[in-house]
Amino acid sequence: PETLLSVAGLSTELRTRKGTVHALHNVGFTVRPGEAIAIVGESGCGKSMTARSIMRVLPRPIDKVTSGHVRFGGTDLLTLSEAAMRRIRGARIAMIFQDPMSHLDPLMRIGDQISEVLHAHKKLSGEVLQNAVRDALAAAQIPDIERVAGSYPHQLSGGLRQRALIAMALACDPQLLIADEPTTALDVTTQKQILQLLRQLVTERQMGLVLITHDLGVVANICDRVYVMYAGQVIEHADVHDFFDRPQHPYSQGLLASLKSLSEGSERLSSIPGAVPNLLAPPSGCRFRARCGYAMDICAAQDPAQRLRHDNHRDAACWLVEDKEGTNV
Numbered sequence: 285p286e287t288l289l290s291v292a293g294l295s296t297e298l299r300t301r302k303g304t305v306h307a308l309h310n311v312g313f314t315v316r317p318g319e320a321i322a323i324v325g326e327s328g329c330g331k332s333m334t335a336r337s338i339m340r341v342l343p344r345p346i347d348k349v350t351s352g353h354v355r356f357g358g359t360d361l362l363t364l365s366e367a368a369m370r371r372i373r374g375a376r377i378a379m380i381f382q383d384p385m386s387h388l389d390p391l392m393r394i395g396d397q398i399s400e401v402l403h404a405h406k407k408l409s410g411e412v413l414q415n416a417v418r419d420a421l422a423a424a425q426i427p428d429i430e431r432v433a434g435s436y437p438h439q440l441s442g443g444l445r446q447r448a449l450i451a452m453a454l455a456c457d458p459q460l461l462i463a464d465e466p467t468t469a470l471d472v473t474t475q476k477q478i479l480q481l482l483r484q485l486v487t488e489r490q491m492g493l494v495l496i497t498h499d500l501g502v503v504a505n506i507c508d509r510v511y512v513m514y515a516g517q518v519i520e521h522a523d524v525h526d527f528f529d530r531p532q533h534p535y536s537q538g539l540l541a542s543l544k545s546l547s548e549g550s551e552r553l554s555s556i557p558g559a560v561p562n563l564l565a566p567p568s569g570c571r572f573r574a575r576c577g578y579a580m581d582i583c584a585a586q587d588p589a590q591r592l593r594h595d596n597h598r599d600a601a602c603w604l605v606e607d608k609e610g611t612n613v
């Protein structure tokens with residue numbers, strides 16, 4: 285099927301007191317209708333900044349997307365006027381977040397908040413509006429619709445609040461949903477239910493889903509393809525089975541090893557030693573090389589991410605991988 289969202293060459297700079305942070309460099313990925321992709325990586329690797337760049341909600345007005353395109357429904361979102369972008373945000377592309385409390389109005393009943401979204405984007409009113417609110421709450425599989433619609437956010441459990449946020453996101457029937465760590469704050473059972481709900485929505489509505497998470501366990505259950513980010517770059521992409529079966533980038537291998545040791549009940553999460561590079565002055569060559577046990581001369585001289593291809597079935601930004609593929613090992 286055709287592509288719903290196509291991001292390429294996306295670079296974003298944040299202006300801080302300490303200087304320019306090169307938060308994203310040349311980020312690219314695609315999402316098709318009915319497909320869930322995951323963007324994974326440690327915190328600070330650029331996952332949320334990718335979502336914010338696409339939605340054009342960067343932290344401050346002086347922060348800037350400096351290059352790239354974000355094709356959605358035949359237009360480049362980066363070239364739209366702010367007014368046109370506002371019509372897309374929350375309607376054709378919706379977002380949900382880790383902390384629903386900070387994205388729900390504490391002083392408004394859930395039903396009224398959803399009404400407001402529907403009124404703003406679809407100009408619905410009266411009984412049609414009330415039915416649409418109920419439909420949205422039902423789509424988020426909220427069991428007691430009347431009670432939840434009449435509640436304020438603080439009167440609901442964490443799981444119900446996240447469902448309320450999902451209902452609000454679904455209200456305008458978006459083609460694309462971006463979910464940034466949507467289940468991180470929830471208990472394991474609720475987490476599972478929310479993920480199942482998201483997967484079901486993707487399949488039933490042929491919606492595209494971008495799931496942003498640091499948790500590979502979450503990815504395995506509901507995503508079709510995986511993009512791994514490190515230090516502001518995409519460093520590997522693959523379909524989910526290939527990825528878990530045979531991750532190619534040493535960083536991905538490290539992430540997967542720590543997931544495994546966690547599930548095997550080891551005392552401590554064996555994370556990859558070392559810290560992510562400072563993006564005020566990104567290192568030359570491979571950005572992972574200070575933490576990589578395989579680093580070679582070429583890794584300091586040339587950035588393998590420049591050769592990463594997004595039209596390939598799978599690819600990894602690592603000089604080792606290029607060698608392996610070349611010699612067919």
Ligand code: SF4
Nearest residue numbers: 570573576583602603
């Ligand atoms: Fe390690 Fe070099 Fe591959 Fe980077 S390019 S991950 S430093 S082997």
Ligand code: MG
Nearest residue numbers: 327328331332
């Ligand atoms: Mg984040």
